[in-house]
Amino acid sequence: MVNRPLFVTLDGPKGAGKTTLLEAITQGLRAGKHKVVRLCEKKSDPFRAETMLLVNRIARQPSAELEREICKRFALSRAWISQQVLTRQPADSIILMDRWYPSDAAFRRMIPFAEILKLNGDHNVRVPDLHVGVVTAPAVSWARAAARSRGLGSTVIHRLEEHAACTRAFEREIARNGWLVCRNEGSLDEAAQQVIRAIIALR
Numbered sequence: 001m002v003n004r005p006l007f008v009t010l011d012g013p014k015g016a017g018k019t020t021l022l023e024a025i026t027q028g029l030r031a032g033k034h035k036v037v038r039l040c041e042k043k044s045d046p047f048r049a050e051t052m053l054l055v056n057r058i059a060r061q062p063s064a065e066l067e068r069e070i071c072k073r074f075a076l077s078r079a080w081i082s083q084q085v086l087t088r089q090p091a092d093s094i095i096l097m098d099r100w101y102p103s104d105a106a107f108r109r110m111i112p113f114a115e116i117l118k119l120n121g122d123h124n125v126r127v128p129d130l131h132v133g134v135v136t137a138p139a140v141s142w143a144r145a146a147a148r149s150r151g152l153g154s155t156v157i158h159r160l161e162e163h164a165a166c167t168r169a170f171e172r173e174i175a176r177n178g179w180l181v182c183r184n185e186g187s188l189d190e191a192a193q194q195v196i197r198a199i200i201a202l203r
Contacts, residue, residue, distance in 0.1 A: 005037065005093040007086060007126060008199055009100035010182075012134035013167045014154055015145030017184040017191075021134060022096055024192035029199065035093040041100055044085050045077040059156050064110040071106070071116050075123045082126040094199060100128060107169035109156075117177070129202055132195055133174035136185045138164035 010018045022038065029036050042048060051073045058066045078100065089095055106116055121127075136144075142163050157163050174181055180198050184191045 003091050005086070005089045005091060005095050006130070006199065006202055007095045007097065007128050008130045008132065008195075009097040009128040010132045010134055010195075011099055011102045011170075012184075013136075013138070013141050013163065013170055014157070015141030015143070015148075016134045016136050017141075017144065017188075018098060018134050020188065021182070021184055021191055021195070022098055024188050025195050025199075026096060028192050028196045029094060032196075032200075034203075035090060037089050037093045037095045038098075039085065039095060040098040041078070041081065042098075044081045046080065047073065047077050051077065055156070062109070067109055067111050071111055071119055075116075075120045075125055078120060078125040079123040082124065086126055097128070100131070101125075102170065102173070107166045107173065113169075113173050114176075130198055131177070131179040132182050132198075133170065133179045134182050134184050134191075135167065135171055135174070136183065138167045140185055141167065 010022055012018050026036050026038060045051075051070060054066060054070050054073065058070060086095060101117065101120060102113070106113055135141075138160065142160050145163075157166060171181075173179075180195070182191050182194055
């Protein structure tokens with residue numbers, strides 16, 4: 001990559017271990033003397049609170065029209081992040097982003113994910129140089145999420161069956177879009193090294 005940072009995103013269902021994996025990847029890259037910038041879509045989005053009001057509404061009253069509006073608002077937020085946050089990072093850095101396109105709702109609701117991707121493209125949302133899909137068996141990620149002090153913490157998913165459906169749909173989209181699959185069920189170091197190798201290969 002020339003004159004801009006490498007942009008790497010990790011997405012996956014709740015409890016798949018994205019944050020823990022991100023920490024291990026960060027440590028591994030920094031140990032190799034790489035400059036790493038850690039970002040989180042949620043924390044970088046200045047319009048998050050307004051959009052989440054709609055997300056809470058759709059959890060109570062699902063509709064395709066409202067979901068399309070939410071998808072559009074998230075795309076506009078990512079466009080803002082692309083222009084106002086990503087462009088300000090050092091050109092020789094590796095940006096690690098916790099979540100980018102998908103949310104749990106994107107893989108189990110009414111709007112096809114291909115349409116969501118197109119919406120993001122139409123708004124000039126930056127496409128990751130490496131998009132990592134972090135997955136586990138649904139029972140594993142569900143148990144991990146349930147064991148957290150804050151619990152599952154989902155606005156739209158409340159049962160294991162819903163979580164499993166979301167996970168299956170997410171895995172289909174990983175395959176369809178050619179993202180790197182990282183199964184995070186075994187050794188954390190093995191999972192981190194898989195992603196680190198893929199990142200280094202792009203430098």
